[in-house]
Amino acid sequence: MHHHLRSPSFRVEYKPFEGITNLEQLRSVLKETNVAAAIHGHKHEHNFRYEYVESNDPDIPHRIAVVSAGTFQDGADHGAAMLLTLKGLPYTPEISVERIDLPRIGLDLRVSAPASLTLLGLKSVPGAPVLVQGSNLDELYALAARKARAHVGETLIVHYEPTDAGKGSLKLPSEYPRSNSVSEEEMQNWLEDLVKWWQLERSSRDNDFPYPHGSRLRLFGGKLNQIDRIVRLLSREPSSRALAVLVDPLRDFDRNGEEEAFPSFTMMQVRKRETSRDVYSVDVIGFYRAQEFSQWWPVNMAELRLLQSELADQLKASPGMITTVTTDARFKPQGPGQVSVPVFDRWVDQSPEKLFMLALTLSGDTRDEPFQRLLLQEWVRSLNDIKEASSAPDTDGVLIPAEGLRTLVKYLSMIAREGDRSGLVQQLQNLLMVNQHFQLSRKLEPDRQAWSLAIERIIPAIIELEEAARRYAADPATGCLVVEGTRSNDPEARNAALACNIAAENEIRDYIATRHPKAAELLTDYVSTTMSGLSAKARNGNDRVRLLATARIASSVIEQALSNLT
Secondary structure, eight states: OOSOSSOSSSOOOOSTTSSOTTHHHHHHHHHHTTOOEEEEOSSOOOEEEEEEEOOSSTTSOEEEEEEEOOOOOTTOOTTOEEEEEEESTTTSOEEEEEEEOOOOTTSOOOBOOOEEEEOOOOOOOTTOOEEEEESOHHHHHHHHHHHHHHTTTSOEEEEEOOTTTTOSOOOOOTTSOOOTTSOHHHHHHHHHHHHHHHTOSSOTTTTTOOOOHHHHHHSBTTTBOHHHHHHHHHHHSOOTTOEEEOOOHHHHOOSSOSSOOOOSEEEEEEEEEEEETTEEEEEEEEEESSEETTTHHHHHHHHHHHHHHHHHHHHTOEEEEEEEEESSEEOOTTOGGGTOOOHHHHHHHHOHHHHHHHHHHHHTOSOOOHHHHHHHHHHHHHHHHHHHHHHSSOOTTOOOOOHHHHHHHHHHHHHSTTGGGSHHHHHHHHHHHHHHHHHHSOOOHHHHHHHHHHHHHHHHHHHHHHHHHHHHTSSSSOSOHHHHHTTOSSHHHHHHHHHHHHHHHHHHHHHHHHHOGGGHHHHHHHHHHHHHHHHHHHHTTOOHHHHHHHHHHHHHHHHHHHHHHO
16 A cells, blocks of 8 residues: 555644545455555654454454664654565464664664564454453452453453552452441451451361361372472472362262352462572462452452462562463352351351350340440341252352351250240240251252241341340340330321321331232231330330340241241
8 A cells, every 4th residue: 555544653644535535435445355464655754562452352453563664864864665574374473573774885784683673463263261351359349340240151251460460469359349337447357357257277076067178288188288289399499389279079079060069269279480690489270160349359359368478478479460260250240148258157267256256246135335335246248148059049069057056056045044945045046947948959959939938037037026025135225226216295207207107107017018918908907016016015124134035035936927828
């Protein structure tokens, strides 16, 4: 061509037809005829670069290598001519350019070092692995989640090269789903506690839950610490054998593959990379049979960073890059409970004293201290997580609470005045029973539905009336402000309280109706009557222990009523 597709320099020419009039039509023809290289003169200025023409796939435009030529004129002896060479035909074509200066009399010909551009087009093969890479975790998470949503069930590779040289633990991305009632500090503490639990060498759940990673990495087959093996390998020299597996075929596989359960995190490869003379970084690559990106991927990344930091410290290196590879990308933002390990199960391993204090708090035998309120918040949050997880269409990888509940029941049976006849103890025993039944099942759809229906009955009863009893006894000004306000002598205050009371009853009725429409009116009346009675008893001086006992009995009645109705 004579004219250019795009100006090769900043110099502006003021003359008619400085550019091609129907340039867009020409670009379209070049794309449709699959032209890979174009040469032009016109401005007589050298340039060598790619030009991109939009295609049907916005992520993969048509690419053309464009060579613009120089000129013979006074003062322009550098790059006056060019030698173009086509190489690698037919499968790996590339164009090479060598710039030739105008020779001076008696001097050798000066030819620049060749510069090359590949002529291979940007292609996308259907079903090919999708690659996402970046150095900003917030941006990388948003992009990876978007790709996972668009490529569900496909292979997705995410590569993270931190700008901070891998210092410190990873933070949750800014767009990670959060609860309005949870502070940023609480979320970060939750993340760190969670990944540390996953890496415990021994857990109370090892016998009934096959997913914990720590025992498989640090006590594989009951004897091999794979982390120590990697450290010994890489202490000598870089090695491609620095890998650890989390799947044990003898333990995890069966002949038909029908009742198998093993971690999604299947293997980790570690690379020791020299970044400068005698300075090394440790890169980790995690392989996952399946990986959920809305909730799980940031947790997986935080766990890999924890392992990476441990290895780097022992190898006297810096944490480097982290890569995750999954052959089954998933995106399920509706199931946050699937990420959470129930707090009472984690406390069995990490903080058993908190579990005992929770039992004391639930029994009403201790004062309303700030740390108790935090324990109750975590308790209620974890119960809600279980309820949400039970309603998720896919329960793969869900940690069903067992050991923590069993321990809590033992503590409450000893502490509560009613012992194992306590309403709360009975509710927790019911929860433990349905969880164990589901855990031992084949987890088919009928099993999941039965478990979900049972959870829908049990957990709201535990939370709602327990919370109501605590609120009524939480302040010296006893009784419910709204209930007691309906008896006020002040007409304005009485009407306001009545409006609040009616609104509260409507909200309770709506909540029940979405789950048990046939029982909505009956249960709303029962809950309202019970709450009024609790308020009256609180006003008459009943302490928290007695109010809690009443609430627990009432919750048992609700559960029994729902069982009869279903």
